[in-house]
Amino acid sequence: MVTPKAPTSNQSEIPCIGTMNLGLTIRGSTLLNDISIQVTTPGVTMILGPNGAGKSLLIKCLHGLIAPTRGRFEIGLHQRGKTIPQAMVFQKPVLLRRSVIDNLQFADRHSHQREALERALEAVSLLEKKDQPATQLSGGEQQRLSLARALITKPKLLFLDEPTASLDPASVLIIEQLIKQASQQGVKSVFISHDIGQAKRLGSDVIFLNRGQVIEHTDAATFFTNPHSREAKAYLDGEIVL
């Protein structure tokens, strides 16, 4: 008798993202323009770019929260025909008006035991606060809870919109560790950040966005040592991109 092999997270399980001339126009202003990217690598894809570049809008489109007005996109496994569980951590945390642990439970599709929920809180150092009203957490704590909530849904594809924007240095490292861990378990992350150091620590490839357009999409090593575009150079040098 042959025992079936346990599924392993090999290359074919990594979700990939492809867009074709994706565009978004709201009330006459073009916010995303002609975006064509292929993301096929595992690990963390960083999205960088100045304020208002359209980073949040792009991942909201990809996550299915906003319908693009032009072009199309596809999210799939290399092996086709499966829908992929996705999750998103919003730039501005949205928490329900209930306790910290109840917020986690609300998102839990897998009916975890209470201990599992508590472990998830422990992972973002929120265990002592589990019975507090979530809306009374500090900004950084709310972000950590948002991440725990996204992870509890066991996504294969994780969109992160500046999840460490208001965290202290220690918390940033905790979060980065969690995301690396998820990566190792086969979770693909798309991560928006303004923190160049963080992008270097986490990114396998970088999408640089400016004024609604993809200026470049290269592997992280190249991007940080030898960016192709003038805009990316200026951005990395801390000059304002106009």
Add this chain to the structure above:
Amino acid sequence: MPDSAFLEAFGLIATANADLYEILWLSVQVSITALLISVFLGFPIGTTLAILDFRGKNLCTTLLNALMGLPPVVVGLLVYLALSRSGPFGVLGLLYTPTAMVIAQVVLITPIIAALTYQVMDDLHREYRELFLSLNIQLPKAISTYLWDARYSLITTVLAGFGRAISEVGAVMIVGGNIDHLTRVMTTAIALETSKGELAIALALGVVLLTLALIVNGLVTAVRTRARKYGYT
């Protein structure tokens, strides 16, 4: 003279005057019944308006807000016309019954409950919409979440509706007729007794009504304080 009226009024309350308590009891019955029906109608109307996107939504909310300000006397008149013998519902013979008063109060406070519910739910929906999409939350669960997360505001809304119903006089006077032992409620009794010069009984009813209003207001404050304490406003 007024002094003795005050004393007499408290005497009536203290000795649990049967007429007085009959009137109080009817008032509460009518208003609570109307309130329950209005909540049953107003919650779904407000919630649906907040969650669904359809053409004419703005018109609906504008209309609702306008209905909120309906003058009670006009509502009374309209319900009267509908229920009077020659009106469309005349055959039911409801005019000058407590049921007629309930109907008038329902017409008065349903728009209030619906409009306030809409405001609360609309705010929540704007806040939660993308999250619920992201988490793939289905509509029934979304609605129950809205109701639960808006619980403090909704309780306040219900209390506001009750306050409006119990203290309203114009509409119930017209459709109820202020008939002794049948449709006489606190507000109509106060109006009648005052005009007859029976100040003691009017004052006694006034004190009871005022107490009720204070209790409702106290509850509203308590609910608000609790909501604020948890950051759920």
